[in-house]
Amino acid sequence: MKRRSFINVLLSGGIAVWLGSVIASIIAYLLPPEAAVSDASSVKAATTDELEPDSAKIFQFGKKPGLLLRLEDGGYRAFVAVCTHLSCTVQYRKDMGVIWCACHNGKFNKKGINIAGPPPKPLDELEVHIRGEDIFVSKPVT
Amino acid sequence: MRCIKYLSKPLNLALLVVAAVCLVTVAIGNLSAQEELKKEESTCINCHAELEDELLEPVTRFRHDIHYEKGIACDGCHGGDSSAEDADESMDPDKGFIGVPDPLEIPSFCGKCHSSSTYMGKFNPALPVDQEKKYRTSLHGKRNAEGDRKVAQCASCHGIHGIRPAGDPLSKVHPLNVPEMCATCHSDPGYMKSYELPTDQYRKYAEGVHGVALLQNKETGAPACNDCHGNHGAVPPGVASIAFVCGNCHVNNMRLFNESPLKAAFSELHLPGCETCHNYHDIPKPTDAVVGVGPESVCRDCHTETKRPAGYRVAKEIRKHLDTLAERTRSADSVVVEASQRGMDVLDAEYRLKDVRQALIEARTMVHSFDAGMVKDKVDAGLEAAKEAVRLGEKAIANYYFRRKWLGFSTLILSFLVLMLIFKIREVDRRTGR
Numbered sequence: 001m002k003r004r005s006f007i008n009v010l011l012s013g014g015i016a017v018w019l020g021s022v023i024a025s026i027i028a029y030l031l032p033p034e035a036a037v038s039d040a041s042s043v044k045a046a047t048t049d050e051l052e053p054d055s056a057k058i059f060q061f062g063k064k065p066g067l068l069l070r071l072e073d074g075g076y077r078a079f080v081a082v083c084t085h086l087s088c089t090v091q092y093r094k095d096m097g098v099i100w101c102a103c104h105n106g107k108f109n110k111k112g113i114n115i116a117g118p119p120p121k122p123l124d125e126l127e128v129h130i131r132g133e134d135i136f137v138s139k140p141v142t
Numbered sequence: 143m144r145c146i147k148y149l150s151k152p153l154n155l156a157l158l159v160v161a162a163v164c165l166v167t168v169a170i171g172n173l174s175a176q177e178e179l180k181k182e183e184s185t186c187i188n189c190h191a192e193l194e195d196e197l198l199e200p201v202t203r204f205r206h207d208i209h210y211e212k213g214i215a216c217d218g219c220h221g222g223d224s225s226a227e228d229a230d231e232s233m234d235p236d237k238g239f240i241g242v243p244d245p246l247e248i249p250s251f252c253g254k255c256h257s258s259s260t261y262m263g264k265f266n267p268a269l270p271v272d273q274e275k276k277y278r279t280s281l282h283g284k285r286n287a288e289g290d291r292k293v294a295q296c297a298s299c300h301g302i303h304g305i306r307p308a309g310d311p312l313s314k315v316h317p318l319n320v321p322e323m324c325a326t327c328h329s330d331p332g333y334m335k336s337y338e339l340p341t342d343q344y345r346k347y348a349e350g351v352h353g354v355a356l357l358q359n360k361e362t363g364a365p366a367c368n369d370c371h372g373n374h375g376a377v378p379p380g381v382a383s384i385a386f387v388c389g390n391c392h393v394n395n396m397r398l399f400n401e402s403p404l405k406a407a408f409s410e411l412h413l414p415g416c417e418t419c420h421n422y423h424d425i426p427k428p429t430d431a432v433v434g435v436g437p438e439s440v441c442r443d444c445h446t447e448t449k450r451p452a453g454y455r456v457a458k459e460i461r462k463h464l465d466t467l468a469e470r471t472r473s474a475d476s477v478v479v480e481a482s483q484r485g486m487d488v489l490d491a492e493y494r495l496k497d498v499r500q501a502l503i504e505a506r507t508m509v510h511s512f513d514a515g516m517v518k519d520k521v522d523a524g525l526e527a528a529k530e531a532v533r534l535g536e537k538a539i540a541n542y543y544f545r546r547k548w549l550g551f552s553t554l555i556l557s558f559l560v561l562m563l564i565f566k567i568r569e570v571d572r573r574t575g576r
Binding site for chain 2: 003004007008010011014015017018021060062063064065082086087088089102103104105114117118119120121
């Protein structure tokens with residue numbers, strides 16, 4: 001192989017690999033990331049047909065769990081589902097009509113206010129926005 | 143004559159009349175204000191305001207008193223007639239004046255109004271009216287009824303004249319102030335000597351987990367003295383009722399203990415449910431070290447390899463499970479922290495870590511079942527979550543190294559390209575003879 005051809009082959013190969021890395025980066029950027037939830041201040045928590053009145057669901061809100069509560073009148077409330085006692089995840093207990101912590105039996109009412117057990121403070125409340133059929137939950141604007 | 147001459151001029155006369163009217167108006171205004179002041183402040187306050195020391199103190203304090211704010215004058219409690227202008231008349235025993243009440247009479251003195259739902263309903267229908275009744279059942283109340291003037295009565299805790307509602311942070315009975323208020327008597331060795339009671343409760347409480355939460359962290363949800371002993375009906379909780387007292391807040395622990403085989407064993411030995419392991423007043427923040435058979439274990443107080451060995455084995459096994467999950471929690475945590483410090487997105491891993499920590503808390507609560515199998519179930523759930531958290535953390539770290547390697551590789555490729563371009567340019571230059 002002549003020197004000129006050799007350089008051409010190497011140059012073409014180098015350009016091909018470079019182009020490949022550029023295209024791979026673009027594809028990786030266009031494909032959705034594995035983490036469905038980012039640490040953004042707003043997440044889609046549910047759809048409007050998902051929850052019956054007087055029921056709730058836990059969703060991931062950043063690195064914390066969130067609790068979306070559908071009230072008996074059809075309205076929604078959302079909280080950071082982290083107990084203010086020892087940071088266990090709280091859940092809605094339809095039978096008791098309260099938000100309940102399994103770790104030490106802490107109880108919060110449907111407004112997130114601590115009403116029984118060791119929790120010293122109310123739950124942090126989140127804002128609920130309904131856009132079309134989607135329910136978004138976001139950190140309150142301070 | 144000169145004066146008459148002066149007043150004969152119409153303008154001067156008019157000016158004089160206007161001045162006189164102004165003076166009379168001001169004088170009447172002052173008189174009305176003084177009367178209003180007297181009416182508002184009463185003879186008692188007006189006189190005592192001019193006195194000194196302990197005779198002045200009631201006036202200074204009373205202005206911040208809830209009774210004063212509600213419009214109850216001195217005679218509302220002390221009798222007499224606050225509106226009488228003469229001091230002797232206002233303090234006339236014939237008008238019901240009782241002066242400073244005897245400590246033995248204070249409960250019924252306050253109870254006159256506070257035990258009447260009709261009367262109290264006018265001011266605050268939500269206020270309980272059973273304080274005196276409860277007080278009579280307390281040790282304080284019983285001693286008071288027996289003629290003990292030193293023992294606590296209403297004024298000892300609520301104060302005198304400067305009485306504020308319990309919700310007021312400046313009140314002596316506000317949750318944050320209750321321990322110090324009780325300690326006024328109960329930490330005074332001289333005062334408590336005749337009762338043969340210890341005086342280290344406050345010190346112990348302040349060092350304990352509840353005292354630190356309330357007094358240092360200002361968590362008003364943490365219990366003060368009255369939350370365990372009662373307030374108006376204050377009594378030391380008996381052996382049988384300790385678990386109920388603690389169980390008011392620690393519901394799961396009480397339920398698990400009551401369902402455990404140790405409930406019957408403790409009853410047989412007349413041991414109180416909670417304080418046998420956790421103490422009272424100086425309740426330490428519990429750690430895993432108190433479980434098991436190690437040097438700090440409380441299980442060893444009753445169980446050794448030869449004495450009640452079944453409990454010894456259970457304690458050892460429970461501790462092993464707790465240690466396994468605690469160790470796995472720490473390692474999962476360190477993996478996720480490492481990934482986070484390398485700038486990787488670890489939201490999912492941190493979310494799983496929460497499950498691990500919760501499982502550890504629940505496993506520690508489950509210790510009160512004294513059932514190694516139940517503890518293991520919680521620990522297994524935690525280990526599963528820890529495994530997932532570690533997987534996500536390690537994946538994030540692997541991704542970090544992957545990115546670094548490919549950055550190095552692409553830099554090499556780019557450098558190679560630049561080199562090849564230089565060769566190509568030289569070759570083209572040579573060919574064209576430049």
